[in-house]
Amino acid sequence: MDKHLALVAPHRKEHENCTFCPKLCRHSCPVSTVEGRETTTPWGKMTALHHADTGMLDLSPELAATFYACSGCLRCTEFCDHGNRPYDALAAGRTEALSAGVAPREAASVVEEHTRRAAKAAEHGVSLFGPTAGARVAETAFVPGCSACVTRPDDAKSARAVVEALLGQEVRVVTAGCCGLPLHDAGDREGFLDAARRFLELLGRSRRVVFQDPGCMMALAKQAPALGLAHELELVHLTELAAAHLERFAPLGDAPAEVRYHDPCRLGRGLGVYDAPRALLAKILGRSPEGFYHQRNLAECSGAGAQLPRVFPETAARIADERLRDHAMRGGGALVTACPSSAHTLSKRDPNVQVLEISSLLERSLGL
Ligand code: SF4
Ligand code: SF4
Incomplete structure (x- = not known):
C-alpha cells in the first residue's frame, strides 16, 4: 500500500525494524513499564506508526494518542541493535496527527497556549534578572530556560551567579524567547523551527551560550539541526562550564x-x-x-x-x-x-x- 504520512517516511526503516522486532527493548520504556500495556512499549508505538504510514490503519485519535505516550527519554535506543530512535519517529507521527486534527486535545492546547506561556516565562525572567539583562551585548549568553524561570527561580538565579563568577564577567541573560521544544513535542514542527530560528537569532549576538536546562540545549544542539536548522553557535551546559573550572x-x-x-x-x-x-x-x-x-x-x-x-x-x-x-x-x-x-x-x-x-x-x- 502507498504510504500516506510524508513526514514519517524518513523513519520508515525504523518503524519497520520495530514492527518486526521481538521487542528487544520492551523493558526499557518507562511509559509501558508503569502502564503495564503492550500498546505503549516502543514496539507497540512504532507498530502503530507503521500501520498508519502504510495505510493499514487509519490515523485515528486513538492511534495518534500512542505517539504521545513517550517521554522522549531515549532509553530504548540504548537497547536497540539498530540504534533506532523511536522518539524522533514518533515526533514525526505527532506532527502528522496534529495537522490531521487527531492529536490529543492536551497536545493541541500546548500549541494554542504557547505564545501566552512563553510570554509568561519571559515576564518571570524580567522579574528575576531585570528588564535589561537580555539587552546587554556580551560574548557569553546564559539561558536558564522557561521551566527554570517559572518553577525554580532561585535555581535560575544561582545558575546565573555561577556562570558570571566562573567567567569573571557579566553575561547576557536571555529569557525573552523560547527554544520551541514544547511545540516540537506537541507535534508542531513548523512552529518549533520558527521559534528555534528566532531564538537562535537572539542568541547569535553572543558567541557562546551556556544552558541550565538540558532540554533547551538539546533542542538547539540536536533536534533543530536534524530538521535542517543549522547554526555555528557554541552551546555549553552549565555543568560542562563548571567542570572546566x-x-x-x-x-x-x-x-x-x-x-x-x-x-x-x-x-x-x-x-x-x-x-x-x-x-x-x-x-x-x-x-x-x-x-x-x-x-x-x-x-x-x-x-x-x-x-x-x-x-x-x-x-x-x-x-x-x-x-x-x-x-x-x-x-x-x-x-x-x-x-x-x-x-x-x-x-x-x-x-x-x-x-x-x-x-x-x-x-x-x-x-x-
Ligand atoms: S527500538 Fe529497536 S529494540 Fe526496540 S522495538 Fe524497535 S527495533 Fe526493537
Ligand atoms: S524514548 Fe519514548 S519509547 Fe523510547 S523508552 Fe523513552 S519513553 Fe519509551
Whole structure:
C-alpha cells in the first residue's frame, strides 16, 4: 500500500525494524513499564506508526494518542541493535496527527497556549534578572530556560551567579524567547523551527551560550539541526562550564549526609554529559555521589519530558514516583539533578524529599 504520512517516511526503516522486532527493548520504556500495556512499549508505538504510514490503519485519535505516550527519554535506543530512535519517529507521527486534527486535545492546547506561556516565562525572567539583562551585548549568553524561570527561580538565579563568577564577567541573560521544544513535542514542527530560528537569532549576538536546562540545549544542539536548522553557535551546559573550572569549587562543610545524583535523560543520553556533574559533586561533597539502580546511559527518566505530563499526567506522575521509590529504597537523602524540569517534577510529587538542582550547590561551593 502507498504510504500516506510524508513526514514519517524518513523513519520508515525504523518503524519497520520495530514492527518486526521481538521487542528487544520492551523493558526499557518507562511509559509501558508503569502502564503495564503492550500498546505503549516502543514496539507497540512504532507498530502503530507503521500501520498508519502504510495505510493499514487509519490515523485515528486513538492511534495518534500512542505517539504521545513517550517521554522522549531515549532509553530504548540504548537497547536497540539498530540504534533506532523511536522518539524522533514518533515526533514525526505527532506532527502528522496534529495537522490531521487527531492529536490529543492536551497536545493541541500546548500549541494554542504557547505564545501566552512563553510570554509568561519571559515576564518571570524580567522579574528575576531585570528588564535589561537580555539587552546587554556580551560574548557569553546564559539561558536558564522557561521551566527554570517559572518553577525554580532561585535555581535560575544561582545558575546565573555561577556562570558570571566562573567567567569573571557579566553575561547576557536571555529569557525573552523560547527554544520551541514544547511545540516540537506537541507535534508542531513548523512552529518549533520558527521559534528555534528566532531564538537562535537572539542568541547569535553572543558567541557562546551556556544552558541550565538540558532540554533547551538539546533542542538547539540536536533536534533543530536534524530538521535542517543549522547554526555555528557554541552551546555549553552549565555543568560542562563548571567542570572546566573544577579547581574553583570548594568542599561544602554542611553538605547533605547522603546525596544521590539522577542523570537527566537529555543531559545524559541526549547530550552525552555524564562525567561533569559527577566530578563537580565529588569535589563539593568530598566523595562520589550515590547513584540510582540504573545510571548514566541506562538511567531511568523522571517522566517530565516530551509533554507527557500534559497529555498523560497520571503516567508521568507514576514514573516520577518510581524514581522517588528507588531513591528511598537506596537510602534516601538529597536527590540532585542537573535539570530544572526534573527537579520540579520530582519535588512536586513528594515535597518531603529534598530535591536539589545542582546550581544551588555550585553557588554555595563557590562561596557566592
Ligand atoms: S527500538 Fe529497536 S529494540 Fe526496540 S522495538 Fe524497535 S527495533 Fe526493537
Ligand atoms: S524514548 Fe523513552 S519513553 Fe519514548 S519509547 Fe523510547 S523508552 Fe519509551
